[in-house]
Amino acid sequence: MFSAHSTLSTPHDFDFWRTVYSHGWCALPPFWVDKVRGALSRLLLLEDGSLASCTLSDGKGRLSVQIQSTAKLDKVRKDEIKRQLVECLRLGEDLSAFYAAAKRHPRYRWIPASGAGRLLRAPTVFEDAVKMICTTNCSWSLTEIMVANLIASVGKKFADGLRAFPTPEATAGLSDSFVRKHVRAGYRSPYIIELAERVASGKLDIESWRRSALPTDELFRLVRSVKGIGDYAAGNLLKLLGRYDYLGLDSWVRARFYELHKNGRRVADKTIERHYSRFGKWRGLFFWMEMTRRWADQKFPF
DNA sequence: TTCCAGGGGTAGA
DNA sequence: TCTACCCATGGA
Known part of the structure; x- marks a missing residue:
């Protein structure tokens, strides 16, 4: 095992814990939160097949990264680790227009003030898509x-029982009956396998979605064409691609909206969409920020 | 036992 | 485009 330490510089409007707890992803392996050490950890699979366990903690204007790896941590590997972590924490994403819009609304000024807005994501779109199907x-x-279960089934082994998120190739090799029996994915099993097969075969270039130049509605239709991904999953996957034009409604946020705006009374989805339409291309992010506002009032890490 | 979760696919109108 | 029906699983 090889060890190294590195740092990541962060944007001035970035907040580490609000990014970590931006949604549920930090609780899904191979992410995990170490509350004792006050750190976010992540097991990364590098291009050469080596594995790197990274522990990130908050510093002054930068993040401290402790790395343990199965391969020597030369400059090439350390640079790749940094690139993957930048992807996960959205450190390269410019949210200044979003924050400027939020500052124009007194109700939402807490967002730029607190550094909320960046949504944690996986190093790969494939991982985000599979996880979204699993929600x-x-x-x-x-x-x-x-x-x-999926990670335990085909994730590459590291140490201490840790495994990486499975590659499309490894996932594509699973049978429907195996995924039903061991992953317990039920009727989602063929969707996960089909997605993995399309990505592994090169028929679907899912990783290009983050840098796609397509208009958002076209990208939405493309994401939506994956079996197992409907309006909810596509809307939320788009947020992880840096597009915030869709709300991605589910039972949890609907209940939260009813509670916040309608005294618990149920309303149609169109009413919710109309409520946020004034925020234009940022509506999905304004919406999610409002739904999770109470998280921002808690002391991190919780 | 029944109901419902951070829904989605399909057939038929 | 809209609606009914079906789909695995686990927890309450």
């Missing part, structure tokens, strides 16, 4: 079970 029509606890 559909089930409880969050079942999502955690499915993701953990």
Whole structure:
């Protein structure tokens, strides 16, 4: 095992814990939060097949990164590790227009003031897409079970029982019956396998989505064409691609909207969409920020 | 036992 | 475009 230390510089409007706890992803392996050390950890799979366990903690204007790796940590590997972490924490994403818009609304000034807005994502679109499928029509606890089981089934081994997120190639090699029996993904199993097969075969260049020049509605239709990804999953996956034009409604946020705006009374989805339409291309992010505002009032890490 | 979770696909109107 | 029906799983 090889060890190294590195640092990541962060944008002036970045807040580490608000990014870590921006949604549930930090609780899904191979991310995990070490509350004792006050750190976010992540096991990365590098291009050469080596593995790197990274522990990130907040510093002054930069992040401290402790790395343990199966391969010597030369400059090439350290640079790749940094690139992957920058992707995860959205350190290269310019949210200044979003913050400027939020400052124009007194109700939302807390967002730029607190550094909220960056949504944690995986190093790869494939991982985000599989996980998003695993959030559909089930409880969050079942999502955690499915993701953990998938990793335990075909994730590359590191140490201490840790495994990387499976590659499309490894996932594509699983049978439907195996995924049903061991991942417990139920009817989602063929969707996960089909997605993995399309990505592994090169028929679907899913990793290009983050740098796509397509208009958002066209990208939405492309994402939506993946079996198992509907309006909810596509809307939320788009947020992880840096597009915030869709709300991605589910039972959890609907209940939260009813509670915040309608005294608990149910309303149609169109009413929710109309409510946020004034925020234009940022509406999905304004929406998510408002739904999760109470998280921002808590002391991190919680 | 029944219901429902951070829904989605499909067939038929 | 809209609606009914079906789909695995686990927790309450």
